[in-house]
Amino acid sequence: MKGLFIGGTGTISMAIVRQLAETPGWDVWLLNRGNRAADVPAGVHTITADINDEQAVADKLRDHTFDTVCEFIGFTQDQVERDWRLFRGKTRQYIYISSASAYLKPAASYVITEGTTLANPYWEYSRNKIACEDFLMKKHREEGFPVTIVRPSHTYDERSIPVAVHGKNGSWQVIRRIMEGKPVIIPGDGSSLWTLTFNTDFARGFIGLMGNRHAIGEAFQITGDETLTWDQIHQTIADALDKTLVPYHVSTDFLAEAGKPYGYDFTGGLIGDKSVSVVFDNRKLKRAVPAMRTDVPFHIGVRKALDYILSHPECQREDPEFDAWCDRVIAALEKAKSEI
Known part of the structure; x- marks a missing residue:
């Protein structure tokens, strides 16, 4: 299977790339500006480009198709609209990294599930993430764009x-x-x-969603227990x-x-x-990824x-x-x- 990471060298994504590079059956690609090339594991391919230069990226992706594309640096709706133009028809799954901060604050219940209302009047960052989710799910409903939403909370390395x-x-x-x-x-x-979630634990849950047919059109929060x-x-x-x-x-x-x-x-x-006190209910993720556990x-x-x-x-x-x-x-x- 062939996976592309837009970014791929950040706190969350680097742990995923490192684990996936050691996972049999995956061909791992990164699309970024090459700023942390020394940290990229052996065997991982890099497409050096600025994702914001849409035409240049489209040219470099012309001969590629992917099983999963993972977006780690999309923060505003115009950025995921660009991704939709670039990857529709070129990937079987598009995983968007949203944020657990998008949940309603204060929440009606301290127990947070994927069904908790999305609304954050205090933080523009979170409202932008909600707008990205809304656009992508609309494209899934209207034309079958194969999106999976992932909502991390406080992940560290x-x-x-x-x-x-x-x-x-x-x-x-x-x-x-x-x-x-x-x-x-x-x-x-x-x-x-x-x-708090250590990035290697987050990676285990994320990799279990990659190529997972049950994840298409769904949102999952990935946190420690x-x-x-x-x-x-x-x-x-x-x-x-x-x-x-x-x-x-x-x-x-x-x-x-x-x-x-x-x-x-x-x-x-x-x-x-x-x-805001929150406790994350991770049962949905564990049904989709039975191997999910937190070790750190x-x-x-x-x-x-x-x-x-x-x-x-x-x-x-x-x-x-x-x-x-x-x-x-x-x-x-x-x-x-x-x-x-």
């Missing part, structure tokens, strides 16, 4: 540690604050529930570092407002996603990530602006407390 609140350079500065014994901002009272509070997540990071966590709980609404002057979108990222609980995944990050300086991206912002928020709240 060895290059990054999941945290609730971070700056523009990722989570390293939060790790530094834990290592230095500084207070770490956690939204709300730290008790809201969250699900472990649910933790944000306090537990940060405590697990501190335990792995052998440091004492100093949690500082801050209202999500306050964080959303305090972040705006500094370009931090905590309205979308927190109110529209991370601060967070206390193991975080150690894998820390081992990698601490030995790779390029992953240690300092963010003094975010560090100063955290100190400023904490100082302002402590001052307000003293004046009550």
Whole structure:
């Protein structure tokens, strides 16, 4: 079988490509600009092109057909419309990576299934994903375009540690604050529930959907089965570092407002996603992919990530602006407390 990945070198897609390259019976192709060519496994073919240059891509795909095309970098409706033009009649399956953040916030129930309403008034990113899903499913209903929708939640790899609140350079500065014994901002009272998935576990479920006839015209969420509070997540990071966590709980609404002057979108990222307790019901995926399981609980995944990050300086991206912002928020709240 022949699979094409648009992108293919990101947090989620690289794990899939690596596993699929070792899976008998698959011929794996990537379509990207070749920016991470050194990370691509042996035997994987690359079509070097910018997917946004539709005519150039069409020319390079002229002699190709695929069993599955996987879109990892489509964020707006015009991008999936382009894919529909490029791949209709050229693939037996088109898998679109949407997002679990597209589910209604706050949801009517904390248990999330694929049937949960899609609506997120807080985050444009999520609304764009919903629009992409709507377009693709419309094309499936009208002309049989063979789409499968996949909705990941918070998926991570060895290059990054999941945290609730971070700056523009990722989570390293939060790790530094834990290592230095500084207070770490956690939204709300730290008790809201969250699900984290290591990318190799996600890949197992995804590969089971590739070429799977039961997946055509369907949506699947792929997440781990472990649910933790944000306090537990940060405590697990501190335990792995052998440091004492100093949690500082801050209202999500306050964080959303305090972040705006500094370009931090905590309205979308927190109110529209991370601060809402969710538990994912993965029974639909496991019916379609009986081999689906999660082998990397967070206390193991975080150690894998820390081992990698601490030995790779390029992953240690300092963010003094975010560090100063955290100190400023904490100082302002402590001052307000003293004046009550």
